[in-house]
Amino acid sequence: MDRHRKTVHLTVNGVEYEREVEVRKTLADFLRYDLGLRGTHLGCEHGVCGACTVMFNDSSARSCILYAVQADGADILTVEGLTSPEGPLHPIQEAFRKHHGLQCGFCTPGFLMPALELLVEKHGPTEKEIRNAISGNLCRCTGYAGIVEAIREADAMWERP
Numbered sequence: 696m697d698r699h700r701k702t703v704h705l706t707v708n709g710v711e712y713e714r715e716v717e718v719r720k721t722l723a724d725f726l727r728y729d730l731g732l733r734g735t736h737l738g739c740e741h742g743v744c745g746a747c748t749v750m751f752n753d754s755s756a757r758s759c760i761l762y763a764v765q766a767d768g769a770d771i772l773t774v775e776g777l778t779s780p781e782g783p784l785h786p787i788q789e790a791f792r793k794h795h796g797l798q799c800g801f802c803t804p805g806f807l808m809p810a811l812e813l814l815v816e817k818h819g820p821t822e823k824e825i826r827n828a829i830s831g832n833l834c835r836c837t838g839y840a841g842i843v844e845a846i847r848e849a850d851a852m853w854e855r856p
Contacts, residue, residue, distance in 0.1 A: 708776030745832030
């Protein structure tokens with residue numbers, strides 16, 4: 696095998712994959728271009744804006760600053776994995792829709808992941824805890840109020856397993 700390529704084994708949205716990738720390919724590019732999961736958006740490509748945030752082994756992570764080879768053996772969840780195309784929206788997605796927690800929508804997938812992480816870890820988070828959880832994500836459209844309300848409502852309506 697070429698020393699610039701490596702085989703990775705990972706699970707994305709519940710589906711196992713084995714792919715050979717360039718060692719320099721980011722996880723974001725792997726998800727978007729190798730797997731066709733375009734919901735992971737690329738904004739700054741420096742880990743600052745949060746648009747590329749995914750769940751990486753149950754923790755939110757910036758996929759633009761991780762290499763695909765670092766995900767070998769990992770369990771990844773992207774926005775596409777929150778619900779099936781035929782099914783109803785996930786409570787977090789529904790709450791974002793209801794409370795206008797999105798405008799242009801570019802940053803939305805990246806906001807959904809830390810919101811999910813927070814609500815899995817804590818029922819009934821305070822506004823301060825919500826704002827802290829999303830503090831690493833940038834939105835130029837909403838002013839964040841709708842996002843905070845959406846996360847608060849998602850917490851109330853989500854029947855956890």
